[in-house]
Amino acid sequence: MSEPVIIERYAENSAVQVIRFNRPEKKNAFTRDMYRTMTDALNAANSDNGVRVTVFFGTEGCFSAGNDIGDFLAAAMGGSMGQDLIDFLYALAKAEKPLVSGVDGLAIGIGTTLNLHCDLTIASDRSQFRTPFVDLALVPEAGSSLIVPRIMGQQRAFAMLAAGEAFSAEDARLAGLIWKVTTAEQVEHQTLSAAAKLAAKPPEALKIARDLIRGPREEIIARIDEEARHFAARLKTAEARAAFEAFMRR
Ligand code: COA
8 A cells, every 4th residue: 555645755855755645536635644654754854964955745636625524524523633734734834944845736724834834846737725624614734824814915815714715826926825836747846846945045145045034933723723722622612523524524
């Protein structure tokens, strides 16, 4: 059986770590195991001098459909989401080296919000960014309620995070959510080449520049925690459970 997340080095540049979501039969929805694998890879990169940049990819035509709704339903029915999701969000927010993503196709929920923690995102023109948190009776996560209004202003943030409106790749670029739009054929090549260029830069200067641009992490971590408290409570509500069940029995 193939691994649902593949961690590898870019063949042409071993300083580029690639995290590839590889669960296409479930639209690359993230399970708790997948979060753990990704968290370990991000944390390992922080202390590995051989890694200078980490890249995220999904599979052809699908970045990620977000958190596995089966896992949400299990939590709604008395289980727990555990620490796996929150640990992944911390690892993203605290990553010490540049994060780059190449999005092709659907980027839903955390498939959208993880890009907020990336320094460069290149998306194919057929990509779509969508966060249906409220439709699932949930609330925004990953620090998105803090970062998205800063990036794109109150109204577009509300349209995305509360109204659940889909943003095309071009909408996302204009809103400042992503860096560039390209074709589906070009997205991986351009993303890897951007990552390789970053990996060739003086790492200490790049780190300082990145830290200055990203600003203090403490407030992002605090917002991740605040959102997570609401999120955990929402997961236990009847309206959330009904939304998860409706999805699972389609
Ligand atoms: N969690 C669990 N399974 C998911 C999933 C998710 N987030 N997204 C898709 N899947 C599964 C489907 O259940 C289906 O499984 P099955 O073949 O065993 O029935 C498979 O992936 C293919 O999805 P399907 O819905 O048939 O494909 P589609 O092209 O018609 O639609 C989506 C794709 C992504 C638009 C749709 O699956 C969807 O809306 N997913 C939920 C997205 C979401 O709300 N994520 C949570 C955000 S917080």
